[in-house]
Amino acid sequence: MQRLSADAPPNNQSGVSSEIVGFTPRTIDWNAVRVFAEKNLRIAMRYPANILVWAFLPLMWFAPYVLMMVAIGGGSSVHFTEISGFEDFIAFAVIGWFVYTYVDTTIWSIGQNFRWEQFSGTLEPLFVAPVPRTSILIGAAISDTVSTSISALIMLGTSCIIFGVGYAVTAIVPIILVLMMMVVALFGFGFMIAGLIIVFKDPSVLTELIDNVVFALSPVSYPIQVLPRAAQVAAYALPATIAIMTIRELAIGGAAEVVSFLSTIGALGLLIVAFWVLGLLCFRYAERWTKKRGSMGGF
Amino acid sequence: MNNLTVEIDKLSKTFVSVKRRAVVIPTSKKEVEALKSVSLDIPRGNVYGLLGPNGAGKTTLVKTLATLVLPTSGTARVLDHDILKQPEYVRAVIGVCQGNERSIYWKLSARENLVFFGKLYRMTQSEAKERADELLGMMGLLEKADEKAEALSHGMRMKIVFARALLHDPEVLLLDEPTQGLDPTFATDLRNHIKRELSHKTILLTTHYMHEADMLCDKIALINEGEIKSLGTPHELKEDVRNYDSLHIRVVGIPDINPIKAMPEVMSASSTSRNGHAELVVTAQDGYDLAHRILNVLHEDQNLKVEHFEVKEPTLDDVFLKLTGRRIED
Amino acid sequence: MTQSSFNQELQKREGFRSELCAAQAIAVRIWRVELSYPLSVLWFIAMPFVWLIPMLLTGNAVSGGPESVNLETLTGTSDWVSYVAIGTAVLGLTMSLMWGTANAFRREQNAGTLETLMTTPIKKGTLIWGALLHNIQHGGLGVVLQLVGSMLLFGVSLNIWGILPALAIIALMVIGMQGIVLTLVCVVLLAKQGWMVIEFLASGLTLLAPMAYPLAVFPPIIQYIATASPLTWSVDAFRNFLIFGLAGPAANQAVAALLILDTIYLLIGMVLFKRTEKYVRSKGALTQF
Numbered sequence: 001m002q003r004l005s006a007d008a009p010p011n012n013q014s015g016v017s018s019e020i021v022g023f024t025p026r027t028i029d030w031n032a033v034r035v036f037a038e039k040n041l042r043i044a045m046r047y048p049a050n051i052l053v054w055a056f057l058p059l060m061w062f063a064p065y066v067l068m069m070v071a072i073g074g075g076s077s078v079h080f081t082e083i084s085g086f087e088d089f090i091a092f093a094v095i096g097w098f099v100y101t102y103v104d105t106t107i108w109s110i111g112q113n114f115r116w117e118q119f120s121g122t123l124e125p126l127f128v129a130p131v132p133r134t135s136i137l138i139g140a141a142i143s144d145t146v147s148t149s150i151s152a153l154i155m156l157g158t159s160c161i162i163f164g165v166g167y168a169v170t171a172i173v174p175i176i177l178v179l180m181m182m183v184v185a186l187f188g189f190g191f192m193i194a195g196l197i198i199v200f201k202d203p204s205v206l207t208e209l210i211d212n213v214v215f216a217l218s219p220v221s222y223p224i225q226v227l228p229r230a231a232q233v234a235a236y237a238l239p240a241t242i243a244i245m246t247i248r249e250l251a252i253g254g255a256a257e258v259v260s261f262l263s264t265i266g267a268l269g270l271l272i273v274a275f276w277v278l279g280l281l282c283f284r285y286a287e288r289w290t291k292k293r294g295s296m297g298g299f
Numbered sequence: 300m301n302n303l304t305v306e307i308d309k310l311s312k313t314f315v316s317v318k319r320r321a322v323v324i325p326t327s328k329k330e331v332e333a334l335k336s337v338s339l340d341i342p343r344g345n346v347y348g349l350l351g352p353n354g355a356g357k358t359t360l361v362k363t364l365a366t367l368v369l370p371t372s373g374t375a376r377v378l379d380h381d382i383l384k385q386p387e388y389v390r391a392v393i394g395v396c397q398g399n400e401r402s403i404y405w406k407l408s409a410r411e412n413l414v415f416f417g418k419l420y421r422m423t424q425s426e427a428k429e430r431a432d433e434l435l436g437m438m439g440l441l442e443k444a445d446e447k448a449e450a451l452s453h454g455m456r457m458k459i460v461f462a463r464a465l466l467h468d469p470e471v472l473l474l475d476e477p478t479q480g481l482d483p484t485f486a487t488d489l490r491n492h493i494k495r496e497l498s499h500k501t502i503l504l505t506t507h508y509m510h511e512a513d514m515l516c517d518k519i520a521l522i523n524e525g526e527i528k529s530l531g532t533p534h535e536l537k538e539d540v541r542n543y544d545s546l547h548i549r550v551v552g553i554p555d556i557n558p559i560k561a562m563p564e565v566m567s568a569s570s571t572s573r574n575g576h577a578e579l580v581v582t583a584q585d586g587y588d589l590a591h592r593i594l595n596v597l598h599e600d601q602n603l604k605v606e607h608f609e610v611k612e613p614t615l616d617d618v619f620l621k622l623t624g625r626r627i628e629d
Numbered sequence: 630m631t632q633s634s635f636n637q638e639l640q641k642r643e644g645f646r647s648e649l650c651a652a653q654a655i656a657v658r659i660w661r662v663e664l665s666y667p668l669s670v671l672w673f674i675a676m677p678f679v680w681l682i683p684m685l686l687t688g689n690a691v692s693g694g695p696e697s698v699n700l701e702t703l704t705g706t707s708d709w710v711s712y713v714a715i716g717t718a719v720l721g722l723t724m725s726l727m728w729g730t731a732n733a734f735r736r737e738q739n740a741g742t743l744e745t746l747m748t749t750p751i752k753k754g755t756l757i758w759g760a761l762l763h764n765i766q767h768g769g770l771g772v773v774l775q776l777v778g779s780m781l782l783f784g785v786s787l788n789i790w791g792i793l794p795a796l797a798i799i800a801l802m803v804i805g806m807q808g809i810v811l812t813l814v815c816v817v818l819l820a821k822q823g824w825m826v827i828e829f830l831a832s833g834l835t836l837l838a839p840m841a842y843p844l845a846v847f848p849p850i851i852q853y854i855a856t857a858s859p860l861t862w863s864v865d866a867f868r869n870f871l872i873f874g875l876a877g878p879a880a881n882q883a884v885a886a887l888l889i890l891d892t893i894y895l896l897i898g899m900v901l902f903k904r905t906e907k908y909v910r911s912k913g914a915l916t917q918f
Contacts, residue, residue: 068684072688072842209675216682226689402744407661419655421750422639
């Protein structure tokens with residue numbers, strides 16, 4: 001507490017002030033990202049039941065799809081194999097849902113993070129801290145990705161047992177690579193949603209709408225070929241579509257063509273850049289928009 | 300029907316909180332006695348105040364009368380309706396105003412809020428609308444009647460909350476800290492309204508503002524740790540401390556008040572400091588005689604500059620202090 | 630309007646009618662609040678379709694056309710689009726009932742208005758009945774929207790002779806679900822994370838109800854468990870009436886099962902609610918539960 005003693009010089013030459021003098025605002029403060037992610041994970045670990053809940057609830061949501069496929073198609077479907085290239089539509093759907101869990105988390109949690117901080121009464125202290133809000137968003141996104149991974153893996157394991165499906169683990173490294181790139185691209189997508197939420201202030205309905213539209217466009221339980229032409233184009237512009245298709249190919253077939261794999265990586269790289277630029281711009285614009293109207297408090 | 304509107308009979312409330320491990324296994328049990336055999340009768344048309352610090356049991360008493368909390372033992376009657384046996388009847392004759400602007404719907408307009416609640420009090424649409432407009436007019440809010448509550452100021456929202464309590468023209472009003480957090484103008488408006496327009500009502504008012512209790516109440520119950528310590532008119536209560544004076548001293552610097560507290564005539568001494576200045580309040584018997592000695596302690600012994608010195612009449616806070624050893628605003 | 634006589638006049642108006650008026654006022658108030666969020670209106674209209682479309686796309690991917698031989702073997706109808714569209718129409722209503730009504734207390738608490746409502750002379754249950762009334766209106770409109778939309782967009786055809794009996798089935802379903810919802814209200818009142826229980830139960834009942842598939846796709850033990858849910862019988866009977874009309878299979882059995890289940894669930898729900906509400910008041914925890 002030397003720095004606060006009465007003997008300390010009262011001007012900027014002192015130790016305490018040098019931090020302030022050296023302070024320059026950053027676009028993203030990675031230290032804050034880490035601190036915020038750690039804080040969120042620490043809180044998440046205090047509620048281990050939540051992670052289990054999120055492992056089993058999605059199972060109950062996608063089981064109706066699988067059961068419906070069984071009721072309509074019986075054990076197998078020639079039509080499905082023709083359009084998708086896969087024989088087992090249950091294995092097809094389960095891996096689709098596994099990857100989509102990350103999309104679901106991005107849509108629900110990143111956008112709503114500020115809302116949760118507000119409910120716990122910590123939003124104002126966070127907003128007055130000299131930390132860019134994007135760092136808070138990224139921190140939340142990282143911690144959510146970690147807890148989602150645990151839930152999603154439990155869900156995948158349980159689904160394999162219940163529905164009797166199995167996947168090749170030979171291509172695990174490329175699967176992880178594609179999954180990680182998709183998650184990073186999704187962060188950018190999440191920033192866009194966060195921006196929309198601070199403008200519309202109606203998070204549950206807005207996220208519900210976005211989630212359902214993205215879900216309908218994503219090839220989760222059906223191949224992209226069943227969508228109308230325009231919807232297919234829109235689907236490819238989503239960060240998860242290419243990743244779901246590639247991961248499915250790797251997990252069911254155990255391998256992928258080198259050229260097609262590399263083009264996937266290239267496309268995901270482009271999507272990352274596009275979504276981060278768009279997402280950050282959108283969030284900043286939204287923040288300025290609400291500040292101008294003084295409606296941040298209401299949110 | 301007797302002349303007593305509210306009869307509180309040995310009302311006790313103990314809150315028990317149990318800490319559990321793994322949801323079911325109790326590990327520790329904590330009991331808090333919020334009300335300890337409280338008895339109080341309020342005659343028709345009187346305003347009674349409950350004065351006490353935070354956590355004294357005021358809100359628990361109001362909530363128990365409003366049938367929101369079940370007592371552990373004892374009961375109360377409001378217009379001869381028992382709060383335990385006939386809670387619906389009690390709710391029909393009381394109006395409750397809790398000093399919380401969140402107790403109305405912010406997405407509805409002032410009028411919509413009042414019409415909605417009016418219907419819950421069994422009014423028809425036209426009756427509710429007529430009554431809403433009457434009250435909004437009384438509160439000076441008719442022009443804002445169709446604006447959503449979220450667009451109104453805090454004071455205006457509190458006026459709607461207050462109007463809501465008056466909607467069904469109840470005989471008994473329970474006002475729990477009605478002016479808390481209000482800006483002084485609105486608070487004065489509301490007090491004047493209670494004084495002028497509601498003089499025929501039976502009112503139980505909780506507050507920790509002494510001047511509010513002094514101004515509005517026919518009788519005041521001083522409540523501390525769930526017990527009513529004294530009941531009387533403001534004048535009667537102050538009788539107890541008639542021989543006491545309240546010395547208010549402002550000094551530059553931070554005084555040591557222990558030597559003052561040690562003086563046998565001193566009932567209490569407290570000090571609050573801000574920006575290098577301290578405000579001392581000393582309550583003592585025959586304060587004028589003691590003033591010289593206290594000033595000496597501050598000026599001579601502690602070398603502090605005395606900026607201001609004043610001897611005041613004792614307040615309800617001093618009465619409370621004498622009875623409980625703590626101040627209301629502690 | 631003399632002062633005290635007005636209050637006395639209001640006091641005389643007790644009884645079922647006044648509770649019904651209060652419940653209707655609550656239902657209207659929830660509508661007003663909902664409609665004040667423009668996105669909610671959009672969601673209300675879009676919801677039935679954004680849920681249905683992925684199901685239809687999935688079904689189409691498997692069947693390759695409007696007919697399914699496998700479904701015909703299991704249910705007697707090969708028109709899987711009608712089967713799924715009519716079965717899932719009840720989903721929105723179920724969700725409205727389970728979420729909207731069970732959370733009636735929590736929503737008021739979050740808004741800060743719960744205690745104020747509790748100081749009015751309405752019966753405690755009226756708050757739930759009001760929310761229920763709203764959710765029947767809200768969910769019911771959703772059912773109509775989905776069915777009409779399905780007829781216009783996806784060529785679903787309804788048997789008009791089955792409409793009235795289907796409505797009666799919905800009424801029986803609402804009664805049984807209300808018993809379950811009252812139990813859920815108790816969970817919400819007692820447990821901080823009551824939403825988890827609602828989520829599990831709502832998802833579980835939806836999964837067991839044969840909305841998009843017949844019970845036959847389940848293992849026998851799960852088929853047996855599913856018969857304990859009023860939703861299972863309701864969905865099946867509702868769809869059978871709308872597809873086959875009055876000649877639908879096992880209609881009497883469904884009605885009898887629903888009557889028995891409704892009685893059991895409603896009784897359990899009411900007893901639990903009464904006890905829980907008293908317990909919460911004795912804890913003085915109305916604002917903090």
